Amino acid sequence: MELSGAQILVDGLKREGVEYIFGVNGGAAMPIFDALYGETEIKLIPMRHEQGASHAADGYARATGKVGVALATSGPGATNLVTGIATAYMDSIPMVAITGQVFTHYIGSDAFQECDVIGVTRPICKHSYLIKDCEEIADVVAEAFHIAKTGKPGPVIIDIAKDAQNNETLFQYPETVDIRSYKPQVHGDPGQIAKAAALIKAAKRPILYAGGGVVLANASEELRQLTYKTQIPITVTLMGLGAFPETDPLSMEMPGMHGSCCANYAFTDADLVIAIGARFDDRVTGDLSKFAPNAKKIHIDIDASCIGKNVPVDVPIVGDAKNVLTELNKQVSTADIDPWRNQIQEWKKKYPFEYEQKVGKVMPQYVIEQIYEHYSDAIVIADVGQHQMWAAQYFKFTEPRQWLNSGGLGTMGFSLPAAIGAQLGCPDKTVVNINGDGSYIMTIQELVPAVTMKLPLKIFIINNMYLGMVRQWQELFLDKRYSAVDYHDNPDFALLAQAFGATGLRVEHTEDVAPALLKAKGITDGPVVIDFIVDEEENVFPMVPAGAGLGDVIRGLS
Amino acid sequence: MNPEKRHIFSVLVENRFGVLARVAGLFSGRGFNIDSLNVAETHDKSISQITLVTHGDAQIIEQIYHHLNRLIDVIEVTDLSTAGTHVERELVLIKIATDDPQKRTEILQVAEVFRGRVIDMKPASIVLEITGDEGKLKAAIDIFNTYGILELARTGKIAMLRGAET
Ligand SMILES: Cc1ncc(C[n+]2csc(CCOP(=O)(O)OP(=O)(O)O)c2C)c(N)n1
Numbered sequence A: 001m002e003l004s005g006a007q008i009l010v011d012g013l014k015r016e017g018v019e020y021i022f023g024v025n026g027g028a029a030m031p032i033f034d035a036l037y038g039e040t041e042i043k044l045i046p047m048r049h050e051q052g053a054s055h056a057a058d059g060y061a062r063a064t065g066k067v068g069v070a071l072a073t074s075g076p077g078a079t080n081l082v083t084g085i086a087t088a089y090m091d092s093i094p095m096v097a098i099t100g101q102v103f104t105h106y107i108g109s110d111a112f113q114e115c116d117v118i119g120v121t122r123p124i125c126k127h128s129y130l131i132k133d134c135e136e137i138a139d140v141v142a143e144a145f146h147i148a149k150t151g152k153p154g155p156v157i158i159d160i161a162k163d164a165q166n167n168e169t170l171f172q173y174p175e176t177v178d179i180r181s182y183k184p185q186v187h188g189d190p191g192q193i194a195k196a197a198a199l200i201k202a203a204k205r206p207i208l209y210a211g212g213g214v215v216l217a218n219a220s221e222e223l224r225q226l227t228y229k230t231q232i233p234i235t236v237t238l239m240g241l242g243a244f245p246e247t248d249p250l251s252m253e254m255p256g257m258h259g260s261c262c263a264n265y266a267f268t269d270a271d272l273v274i275a276i277g278a279r280f281d282d283r284v285t286g287d288l289s290k291f292a293p294n295a296k297k298i299h300i301d302i303d304a305s306c307i308g309k310n311v312p313v314d315v316p317i318v319g320d321a322k323n324v325l326t327e328l329n330k331q332v333s334t335a336d337i338d339p340w341r342n343q344i345q346e347w348k349k350k351y352p353f354e355y356e357q358k359v360g361k362v363m364p365q366y367v368i369e370q371i372y373e374h375y376s377d378a379i380v381i382a383d384v385g386q387h388q389m390w391a392a393q394y395f396k397f398t399e400p401r402q403w404l405n406s407g408g409l410g411t412m413g414f415s416l417p418a419a420i421g422a423q424l425g426c427p428d429k430t431v432v433n434i435n436g437d438g439s440y441i442m443t444i445q446e447l448v449p450a451v452t453m454k455l456p457l458k459i460f461i462i463n464n465m466y467l468g469m470v471r472q473w474q475e476l477f478l479d480k481r482y483s484a485v486d487y488h489d490n491p492d493f494a495l496l497a498q499a500f501g502a503t504g505l506r507v508e509h510t511e512d513v514a515p516a517l518l519k520a521k522g523i524t525d526g527p528v529v530i531d532f533i534v535d536e537e538e539n540v541f542p543m544v545p546a547g548a549g550l551g552d553v554i555r556g557l558s
Numbered sequence B: 001m002n003p004e005k006r007h008i009f010s011v012l013v014e015n016r017f018g019v020l021a022r023v024a025g026l027f028s029g030r031g032f033n034i035d036s037l038n039v040a041e042t043h044d045k046s047i048s049q050i051t052l053v054t055h056g057d058a059q060i061i062e063q064i065y066h067h068l069n070r071l072i073d074v075i076e077v078t079d080l081s082t083a084g085t086h087v088e089r090e091l092v093l094i095k096i097a098t099d100d101p102q103k104r105t106e107i108l109q110v111a112e113v114f115r116g117r118v119i120d121m122k123p124a125s126i127v128l129e130i131t132g133d134e135g136k137l138k139a140a141i142d143i144f145n146t147y148g149i150l151e152l153a154r155t156g157k158i159a160m161l162r163g164a165e166t
C-alpha cells in the first residue's frame, strides 16, 4: 500500500523508537502534524515556542541518552528552532530536528515562509538533508538517526518540502545503514593506549580530567574503574558532572573559571593530565600559556579535530571513551603518588567552596545546599548564569545524566523546556529545575505544556533581580556600571505561576527555605514554582578572571 | 609560531547538492584560508573531486584535515603536500589586445616559449591557453602583463600523487 511522505516519516520515527516529538504546527508542516494526529505510539507534545521544542528534545536526549526529536514549520518555525539546534550542537547532543519546507516548485522564489534552513543551520548541525521527493524519506530518516547518535553525537536536520510530505509511495525502511563516507573511529590505537599506560605509570603528579564525552559515551563505569584502580585524583568538567561521584575523596570537583581551587591548582602543578572526553575549553583552561605548564597530556576523544586544537598533546587517542578506557583499565595499577594525593587533600580541605552568610539575606548558595539536602537523587537542570555555577558548586552530583545544562553555548532559557523533555524521558525521577530570574522569563511560556501534562517539575528560581552573572562582571571590571541588567521590573513569579495553573510560592527568609522545599516535594500533580528572593549582589567565587591563568584564581573570601 | 606552509588537499566527496557549501562554509566559519578551489565530477559519477589549496602552520593544517574528514559527505581527504610526491597543473586563459601586427607576432613568440595555444584570434585581440604549475603560470602572466592583459581566467589547481598510489 502506498503511504504519504508524512506517514512514511512517522512510521520511520516509530522504527527508530521515538516516544515523543516536541513541536509547533504551521503551514508547511501540516501534513506531518496530521499524520501524528491520534497517533498513540509516538506522543506529540505541543510546545509554545519552537525554541522550547528544540530544548525539550535536547533535555529528553540528555536525560535518556536517546535521540530527541523536534518538529517545526518552515520559515519562522525553523528559525525559532535554531538556538536549540546550536545548543545541542555545542554539547554534542543527539537530536533530529524536522522542518517543513515550502513546495518544491516554490523553493528559491522567496515564497511565503520560505527560509533556506539548510543554509542557516549549516555550521550548527552535524548534518542536514533537504528532501524534495517522498522516495527519499525512509532512507534519510534512518541515516539521520544513525548519524545523530553515533560517533560524536549531534543534531541532524531533515527539511521536507510539503509536496514530498503529501506525495505517496511504498514504505520500505532500510534494515541497516551504511554510509561510505561516515565511519567513526571507535577503537583506540593499541600502541597509543600502551603509551598512555606507560606515562601514567611514570607520573608523579597525575590528574584525570573528564568531560561531557564520558557521559555521552556512557563510560562513567569505566571512568570510575580507572580512577579507583589508579587512585589518581580526578576533576570532572561542568559538562561531565556526575560521571564520577563528587562525594568521593578522589574528586577535586569542577575545574575552570568558577571551579574549585584544588582542581585549578592541581592542573597548574600536575606532571600528567589525562583528558577523557573533554576538550580543553577556554572556560576550563584559562590563559593557555599558563595552563598545566609542566604536564604531559594524554587526550582521549572520539573527535580527532578536538585533539590538539587548543593544547598540544603528547599521546592522542582517537576513539570512543568506553572502548578506550576498557582497554586502558587492563594496563594500569595503583599509582605510587602518596605525596601528591596528600597535597590534593590539603588543598581540598583548605579551599572548599564557601560563602559568607550575610545578615538578613537568603544566600543563593544556601538555597542550593538545601536543594541538595532535599533532592540529592533528583535530575537537576540549571539555566545559565550565577545560579548555574552555584548549582554546579554546591550540589554534589553522583550519577551521570543527573546534571543537565547548556555548557557550550550557554543558552539562557534552556532549562525549563529541557526539564519538560527530561521529565517525560524519566517519569520515575524527580526533576529539579534551578533557574535564574533572567533565564526563566526567556522561555516561561513552556510552563503551559508542563501544567497541561501535570508534570511534577520543581522549578526553583534563584531570584537576584539581576542578570546576575553580567552584573558581577560589571561590578568587578566595569566600575559597577549596571547597564541593562536590572530586572527588578520582572513580574511576581509566584503569582504568575498561579496564573499559569501551577503552584507558586515565594520565599524571602532563610528559615522558610527548607519548609518550602519540603512542601514542594509533596506537590506531585503539577509543576511547583518557588521564587527564592536571594541576596541581590552576591558574586560567584572562586573566579579565574578571563585571560588569567588557573593558578591566579581569586578565592573570593580573604 | 610554526612557519606557514602551502598545502594541497585532494578531497573526494559525495557528488551531492550542497557539499561544496559545506566545505566552503567550514573554511569561512573557522577562519581557514582558501587560496584556490577546484571542483568537478570524477569518472565515478557519484563522486566529486575537490582540489583545495590552502596555507597555515602545522597545527592549522592538521585542523583543516580533521575538520574536512568530519564532514559527513567527505569520503576521503589526502594532504598531497605530505602524502608523497605529486603532480599539479592549472590552466589559464589570457586575453590580450593586439592593436598592431608587430605586437601580435611578439606575443605569439612568447606564447610559444610557454607552450601556449591560441584558441581565439581577432583583429584586435588574442586568447591564449596555457597550462602548467604555479611557477610557470606566474612567469607567463608576468610577461604578458607587459603587453596589457585584457582579461584573465584560471581554473585553480588540480593535482594527484605520482605513481600507483591514490
Ligand atoms: C540567550 C542569552 N542571552 C544572553 C546571555 C548572556 N548572559 C550570560 S549569564 C546572563 C545572566 C543570566 O541571568 P539570570 O538568569 O537571572 O541568572 P543569574 O546570573 O542572575 O543567576 C546573561 C545575560 C546568554 N548567556 N544567553
Ligand SMILES: [Mg+2]
Pocket: A385, A436, A437, A438, A462, A463, A464, A465, A466, A467, A468
Ligand atoms: Mg538573576
